[in-house]
Amino acid sequence: MTLADGVLAGDPRAMARAISLIEDEDPAGAELVRAIFGKTGRAYLVGVTGPPGAGKSTLVDRLITEIRNGTGAVPYSVGVIAVDPTSPFSGGAVLGDRLRMQAHAADEGVFIRSMATRGHLGGLARATGDAALVLDAAGKDIIIIETVGVGQDEVDIIRTADVSIVTLVPGTGDDVQALKAGIMEIADIFIVNKADREGADRLASTIESNLSLQAYGEADWRPPILKTVATSGQGVPEVVEAIWRFREHATRTQAARRRTRSEYRLRELVSTRFMDHLEREVLGEGELASVVDRVAARELDPYTAANDLLKRALR
C-alpha cells in the first residue's frame, strides 16, 4: 500500500508520516499532496487564533469533544493542526501534542498534530495548508487549525479558513491592544474565554462597540461574541452551534476563501520552485552566498542584485 493509499484509507500512521514529510519539506511530501489532491475539498476548515494565553488549546480540546458528541446520526470526525509558532531554533514543542492526544486517544475519529515549521518565507502557511489537505483526504469532516499569535502568516492561515474564530481573554488590562492587533477584522466568531474572570463583560462590550463601527447589511454575517470557560466546557456548545450557523450562512464566502487559499499556495509554490531552480541550475556553488556578502557589505544594493539574478535565470 502506498503512503497515499494509507492516507486515503484514514490510517493514522500514514497521516502522521505524510505530515512529517510535508513538515520536513521532503519532495515525497509534494508527491503525496499531488496524489491525494483530487480527493480533497470535502472537509470544513475551522481556524482558531488569538494571543498566547487565551486558552486556545483547552478550547480546541472542548470543541473536539463537543463536535464528537454531536447530535448527528454519525458524529463528525475531527482533525486538528496546532501550529506551534515558529520556534526558530528549537523547532517547537511536541510534548504538548502528546499530552493533548491522550484525552482523545481512545477516539479513532480524532487526529491531532502539532506543526512547527519554519524556514523560508511562507513555509509555515504552505505546510499547514498541505497538512490540512492530508487530513481532508483522510476523511476528517472538520479540520481545526489552531495558531498562536497574530502574525501575518498566522492571520493569513486563519482568515482563509472556512470559518475564523478569534479567542480573547479578559484581565490582561490591555483588551484594546489585543483588538488593535489586526485580528478584529478576520473574526467570523469572537470568543471571550476565561469568561468567569473579571473584565469579561467589559471585553465583550469593547468588541461589541468595535463591531458597531462597521456597517453590516441585512444579509451580512455579524460576528457573534460568545463567552466560554473552556476549562469547564461552559459556552462551548454555543460555539459549535455558531460554527454550524456560519457554515449555513456563508457559502459564498467559503468559495471565495477556498479560492484565495489555492492562490496563496500556488504563488508560494511557484516562487519557492523558482528560487530552487535559480540556486541549483543557474548559479554556481556558493554564488548566491557571495552576492549576499556583497549586499551585506553595502557594495551592491538588494534591488540591483535581485534584478541581476533574475536576468540570469531568465536569459
Added chain:
Amino acid sequence: MTLADGVLAGDPRAMARAISLIEDEDPAGAELVRAIFGKTGRAYLVGVTGPPGAGKSTLVDRLITEIRNGTGAVPYSVGVIAVDPTSPFSGGAVLGDRLRMQAHAADEGVFIRSMATRGHLGGLARATGDAALVLDAAGKDIIIIETVGVGQDEVDIIRTADVSIVTLVPGTGDDVQALKAGIMEIADIFIVNKADREGADRLASTIESNLSLQAYGEADWRPPILKTVATSGQGVPEVVEAIWRFREHATRTQAARRRTRSEYRLRELVSTRFMDHLEREVLGEGELASVVDRVAARELDPYTAANDLLKRALR
C-alpha cells in the same frame, strides 16, 4: 532636491514620504532604497517584541527618552518603526502613531513611524527592513523596531535585529504559554514589564529556569532578565545599559545577523520580481486566475500547476 537627498539630509518629511512609498510597494520606493543603500549600515537595530498587552509601546517611549537623555557628548538620535500587525482589511491604525509622536514632537532627534503593510508573503518583513534603511540613511543612530505578536514574520524581523528584546508581562496566568510561543530562543534581553504586578517574580523565575536548561559557555551572552514598570520608567535605564553591553559583546553575532537580513531581503525580492515577471510578461491576462480556479476546483493539483507555470517562464 531629490527624495533620496532629502532622506540623506535627515528631513522628516522626506523620510515619511519615502516610507509611504515603501509601504505602498511603489516602484519609487525601490528606486529610493537603491539610491540610499550605500549610505546605510551605520545604525544599530533594536528589535522589541512580545505578546499584545505587554506594554511595548510605553516601554519603547521610555527607551527613546532614556536614550535621548544619554550621557554621551552628543545624544544618539532615534528612529522607531512600530509594526502594527497586519490588519488585513483596514490597513492598521495610524492614530496611535500620532499620539505617540506628540510626546517627542519637540525633539528633532526622534522619528516615529507605524507600518501596517500586508499583501503578499514577506511583504511586511521587506517593508520593515526597507523602512529601517531609510532611517539609517537619514542618520538615526538607534533604530527601534517594535512588533506585536509572535508570528513567523515578526519573529524573523526581531531575531535579525542587532539586539532582540522580548517583553513579557506577569499576571496573564499563562506565563509558560507565552514562553512556549517560540520567543524564548530569540531574546538577547528579557524584560518583565508591569513588574509591580503580582506574579512578576514568578515570571522572572520561569524565564530563569528556562534559560538554565540551555548550555551557555563562558564567553556566551546569557540573556539578562530585567524588570521594568514602563509607565513610571522604573528599570528602563538598566534596559538601555543592557543594550549597550550586548552591543559591545556581540560584534560577531551582529555581522552574522546583518548577513541574514541581507539574505532574507534578497531572496524575497528575487521571488517577488519573478512572480511579477511571470504575471506581466509570460502569462496572458487572467491566465493565472484561471489556473487558480482549476486548482480551487481540484481539477489540477498545485504542485503540477506550479511546475507548469515555472516551465513556461523559463523556456
